[in-house]
Amino acid sequence: MPDDVLILLLVGLKGAGKTTIGGLLEKELGIPFVRVELILLRLRETQPHISCSEFDEQGVTMILDTVRDLARNTDTICLEATGTTGYFPTLLDQLRRVFRVLFIRVSAPAEICFRRMKTRDASSHLEYSDDRLREINLLAEKVHLDWDLQIDNTHEWNEQAIVGGVAALLKRAR
Numbered sequence: 253m254p255d256d257v258l259i260l261l262l263v264g265l266k267g268a269g270k271t272t273i274g275g276l277l278e279k280e281l282g283i284p285f286v287r288v289e290l291i292l293l294r295l296r297e298t299q300p301h302i303s304c305s306e307f308d309e310q311g312v313t314m315i316l317d318t319v320r321d322l323a324r325n326t327d328t329i330c331l332e333a334t335g336t337t338g339y340f341p342t343l344l345d346q347l348r349r350v351f352r353v354l355f356i357r358v359s360a361p362a363e364i365c366f367r368r369m370k371t372r373d374a375s376s377h378l379e380y381s382d383d384r385l386r387e388i389n390l391l392a393e394k395v396h397l398d399w400d401l402q403i404d405n406t407h408e409w410n411e412q413a414i415v416g417g418v419a420a421l422l423k424r425a426r
Contacts, residue, residue, distance in 0.1 A: 257323045258425055259351045260330040260418065261344075263397060264358035265389040267365030269405040270332040273358060273414060277330050280415045281422075284322045285330045291315055308339035316346055323351070328422065335395035336388055354400040354425055356418070361406060362389045400425070 260283065262270040274285035291314050295307065302310070315331070322329050329351075333340060347353050360368075369385055401421045403414055 256327060257351045258328045258422065259319070259347055259353045260328065260356055260421075261347075261353055262330065262332045262356050262358050263335045263392075263395060264405075265360065265362060265365040265392040266334055266385060267368035267389075268358045268360045269368075269403075270358050273403065273405070274330050274332050276411055276414060277418055280411070281328075281419060283328045283330045284326055286315065286318050286322070286332075288315055288332050291318060304338065308337070308342070312339045312343050312346065315343060319347070319351075334388060334392040335397070336391040352425070354421060355397040356421075357397075357399045357402040358405055359402065360404070362386070362393065364406060365389055 260277070262274055264270055271287060271289075274287070277283045278285040292307075292311050295311055295314060299307075299310070319329055319331070333343075344353070366382075366385065366389070401417055403417065
């Protein structure tokens with residue numbers, strides 16, 4: 253049942269480690285991880301000339317369709333977001349209508365995030381100019397939700413601590 257499905261929403265700056273953590277949770281806890289940027293890249297590639305509002309609307313639809321498909325076979329799904337996009341309020345509202353959403357803040361200083369963004373494989377991420385990246389991260393620093401868990405990903409992260417923290421969160425939520 254969808255209302256029994258938990259959505260773990262990893263929120264943080266671009267480069268904070270949301271994708272890495274989502275992949276870790278998928279590997280270690282078997283939680284399907286929806287790579288939102290891959291969905292949006294696919295949309296951008298197939299419809300490069302749509303307006304921003306159409307992009308947001310179709311992006312939300314594609315993300316929700318992916319989540320609903322996964323929810324048929326699992327009780328927990330993980331997604332990533334900066335919380336700064338035009339579609340985020342709509343996506344969050346739609347998720348909350350159907351699922352229980354738990355918010356996980358993934359944090360690291362903006363300059364560390366910027367360096368990570370400049371050195372990672374860009375093929376699976378949307379491209380941004382340096383100025384736009386800094387603008388997005390300034391906005392992402394101001395995102396405040398009712399955090400269920402906070403992960404400080406400033407330094408070398410401890411996989412065991414992250415997995416253990418999320419497992420404990422899931423145990424409390426169930």
